[in-house]
């Protein structure tokens with residue numbers, strides 16, 4: 005049995021009562037070496053650095069220092085989070101040689117807390133996608149069934165936790181890129197409130213939507229990692245300066261009088277029957293735990309996907325303009341003049357999905373189209389937020405499926421980007437409204453694939469969200485299931 | 492030749508004098524000899540780096556807007572202006588598009604005719620400067636290079652209405668703008684280093700058969716001296732007039748788009764650059780990495796409290812309260828804040844604005860020019876000059892004697908002797924320059940001179956005024972340091988009694 009089968013709290017206790025970070029890290033590295041060829045969760049493990057960091061944590065612990073509960077725990081980072089001296093590629097040919105001269109804010113926080121950074125994980129190029137197939141280094145596979153995709157864009161991080169390569173991982177969520185792969189891979193994924201976690205050092209896809217968040221085997225793990233990365237950072241103007249609760253300490257306290265909202269819009273056409281059944285069951289679990297179930301409507305949610313693709317692509321077209329081959333990143337070898345250098349470098353450096361979104365965004369921001377597309381999308385975004393503000397006056401959390409379906413097969417959707425975009429139908433609104441959201445395992449399909457349950461809460465209510473999710477987790481055993489691992 | 496009016500609008504770019512750049516903490520310094528040393532992940536546009544507004548730059552912008560009579564927005568935001576160029580590392584310039592922090596102001600200045608000219612301002616907004624492309628000028632075709640030391644420098648763009656009517660007016664406008672910016676201390680306005688530069692939009696209104704026909708607008712880019720600004724516009728007006736007579740193209744004709752030209756100072760001509768506006772779509776949109784700025788009344792009040800007297804107000808004060816001519820007021824104020832402050836300090840001690848104006852605009856200016864000294868280096872401080880002139884004002888010294896003291900002070904300074912206001916009395920004594928106010932002593936000399944010059948005295952008595960001069964001269968020569976006016980009056984009194 006793998007060393008990572010236990011709960012996060014048991015893992016923390018093991019480290020606090022004698023198991024060394026070096027041995028834990030080594031066992032993770034061994035697992036990666038023996039099994040990641042089949043999964044391809046990692047762009048690159050960081051073996052030497054991880055072992056050195058682990059030894060240093062062990063030294064501090066032996067010297068009697070009081071360490072953060074996360075100290076010594078290996079963690080995998082999505083490869084769009086900058087790590088000083090270690091290539092950060094965004095799974096793009098454009099940045100295949102890019103070595104950041106600085107750590108992202110979350111990486112600094114992790115290092116200070118003694119977490120062990122064990123490697124960089126695969127993603128859809130520049131976080132654009134829902135399957136981790138749009139990667140310059142090839143797709144990641146779902147550990148539950150390698151014919152299936154792990155979801156995306158943080159598919160590498162989700163798969164790394166599901167495959168027990170690392171007990172914890174960080175991803176980024178722009179339209180569901182943490183929650184959807186968490187649901188596909190049967191792990192817990194938390195997207196914090198926009199502004200809760202500094203984006204400094206997160207390679208931008210869509211700045212007004214991007215947020216870094218944790219993956220873990222259980223809700224406690226997500227709480228542990230959230231505590232470390234959350235909080236104000238003056239280097240990110242959009243990071244919010246307000247106190248961060250200690251979720252690790254409170255996550256096991258059940259909420260009394262919990263009001264769970266269920267929106268009719270979350271049970272529409274295209275929802276897989278097994279996913280729907282699992283979600284309905286989850287409602288009953290909450291009812292049995294004493295929660296009140298409240299029916300809701302989120303009337304503008306039907307516009308969420310259209311609004312999302314306008315805003316995200318517009319911002320992406322601007323954020324990715326810096327990859328021009330002039331200062332860093334891929335530069336074409338053959339070009340005849342400056343304009344040609346830009347064209348050739350970008351044509352060679354970016355994959356098809358990135359080009360598609362850059363073109364969409366460039367079009368939406370063009371003179372003559374701006375008002376009809378971008379400006380209108382901003383207005384509808386406001387209406388979507390208003391829907392949620394009204395809803396959260398009546399309920400504490402909103403419950404829904406995370407994804408309308410369990411993990412699809414690798415290649416199944418690659419020819420149909422619009423169908424792929426619909427995989428994010430339940431997750432996107434939280435990004436548009438800036439809300440925290442979590443996906444927890446809530447069932448298995450008849451074909452043996454995990455099903456995820458999504459809970460959303462009002463802005464900065466992560467503590468309540470985590471406690472509500474933990475109540476469900478404790479009442480069920482879905483989080484304790486693992487895929488069969490081929491050793 | 493056609494009857495026409497020249498129509499000019501200026502876009503002035505001013506680098507603000509902050510310690511650090513607009514959105515990162517790199518030093519804001521002109522440093523062309525060490526390229527790319529003042530850079531960081533933010534101003535290099537590295538992936539994941541984020542901008543944070545330098546509030547000091549924003550404060551200097553507000554201060555400038557106050558000096559330019561601009562209305563201040565309480566809510567302002569940042570937009571991305573997107574285009575590809577190697578000196579623009581992010582592929583966009585962070586600027587302000589539809590909600591600039593200020594709009595609708597004006598600048599006033601005196602024309603040589605004495606007429607007060609007002610140029611209205613459309614807006615002023617804050618943005619980041621780009622880096623600099625460095626091309627191989629040897630003609631050997633080596634790769635171009637990019638220096639990003641300048642990238643992210645806070646840059647204020649001040650856009651005027653097309654209210655300017657001649658190349659000279661354009662120069663006077665820019666000079667007044669520079670004076671204003673220097674006075675409030677927001678920029679060093681060093682045009683050679685590019686901290687003050689401007690683009691001129693120029694076209695003509697042709698008056699023909701009772702009709703006014705605007706010609707296509709030409710933007711002359713990047714004019715970095717007053718001389719080039721004036722020369723470029725003068726050239727452009729002539730060129731456009733010739734074009735009009737040849738092609739008769741009007742503003743708005745489909746085959747006559749707005750064009751961009753550069754000024755070639757070696758040949759004294761403007762040269763067509765790339766086609767503009769029609770083709771460029773900057774795809775402005777709000778920068779999602781920066782939060783909008785909300786300006787509070789307290790903040791505005793705090794900035795207002797730091798404002799010094801603006802040049803126009805100072806000129807008015809000199810004319811209204813100190814009795815200076817408009818010309819003298821202009822000369823003093825246009826020398827800049829340091830000079831006007833020197834003048835103010837002299838007036839404060841001697842109490843005579845006109846006297847102080849004569850001395851500062853003539854003696855002090857001449858001497859600092861001849862000696863190639865700044866006012867700070869000039870040995871005769873405002874305190875010394877003020878003390879010297881107060882003696883003139885009190886009739887203790889004649890103008891001539893004061894000039895002698897002034898010269899003596901400078902001579903001593905040249906010998907590296909320390910000089911101070913105390914040296915004035917000593918020099919006066921040593922050289923016997925004091926005005927003789929003892930009328931008894933003057934009287935005695937007058938009597939002696941009259942006695943020796945009976946003929947001249949008789950002529951004066953007979954009404955021949957021209958005979959008075961030589962008598963005054965003789966008395967003055969014997970007395971040294973007597974006030975000629977007093978001597979003259981005493982002689983008249985004596986000879987008419």
Ligand SMILES: [Zn+2]
Nearest residue numbers: 515517531534
């Ligand atoms: Zn910088």
